Amino acid sequence: MDDTPKGIWDFCTNSALKRASRQLGQLYEDVLAPSGLRGTQYSLLSQIAHSKNASLRTLADLLVMDLSALGHTLKPLIRDGYVELVPDASDRRVKRVQLTPFGVKKQQETTDLWRKAQARFENALGKQEAEALRRALNGISEAAFAEAFTRAPDGSEPGATG
Amino acid sequence: MDDTPKGIWDFCTNSALKRASRQLGQLYEDVLAPSGLRGTQYSLLSQIAHSKNASLRTLADLLVMDLSALGHTLKPLIRDGYVELVPDASDRRVKRVQLTPFGVKKQQETTDLWRKAQARFENALGKQEAEALRRALNGISEAAFAEAFTRAPDGSEPGATG
């Protein structure tokens, strides 16, 4: 028997996460394809629908995404008429993100496909497993986790032997 | 108390995975920064070191990555002299991927930083948790999972009530 690991993802959670993200992203995307939306785009539309009237900044923070990255990612969705940016009245720096009526319709229609992907995923992994996985992932996504990571010892501390 | 979920990642594993991937990717990348390598680049160098003499195709399959995407991602690493593509002698379609001596050195040096990130991560999440998470993620990354997903019922089947 050769149990030598074939890849670094056996040790490195970062690699494992990215690899799984490619795989699952692909699987979801195949199911969503008939809508003409990419997986990320559907997620974004859904989150915008969910966080009504959020600013770009707020949305970026929620998504753990760079502000400018969010701006770039929204470009195609704005171009295609699903999303619009509405300047805030009281703070002229702020732009609020909202779905157009067309975007609302698209998001709602595509949700049928998403449910299909969701059902397949939970059937393939198991409902309990899926739930547990989401919890673990969401824990990692929290700001508190980033702080814990940053403050955590990294093995380079001098031994406190005194 | 308002336990209304703030985001769709509470339901959608795909979104949760991508979001966590951004967060953890960022955390690892900050630690790796002094090396001048991006997180993905270090992972790739490490996997190439691990899968000695693999072809682009083989590597892409292992990484659950599109072949052309892998080719594109390697470009900067080849440009910077870390990686080279060596034509296979027996099958003239095939190119084998290998680290240059410079690439070997870089990968080895950067591993110190990676270990630091790794230690921080395991301290922040817990060793057991980290191990369990990697196992779950690697399960999803397997070809068998993709097949299970594709074959799984999606709720659109006619009820077999007869």
Added chain:
DNA sequence: TCAATTTAGTGGTATATGCCACTAAATATA
């Protein structure tokens, strides 16, 4: 009140990643 600092967003550039069309080479098949 006015200057210094912080915050929100934009545009440019680079990497990460996928699809498609295409070439070349190997393999299968008639």
Added chain:
DNA sequence: TATATTTAGTGGCATATACCACTAAATTGA
């Protein structure tokens, strides 16, 4: 063997995502 099919890789294009430099607006503080 000649042709059809499959396989490996490349290049172009599009989206996803990050960083930096910059502008404009709000906030802080002397």
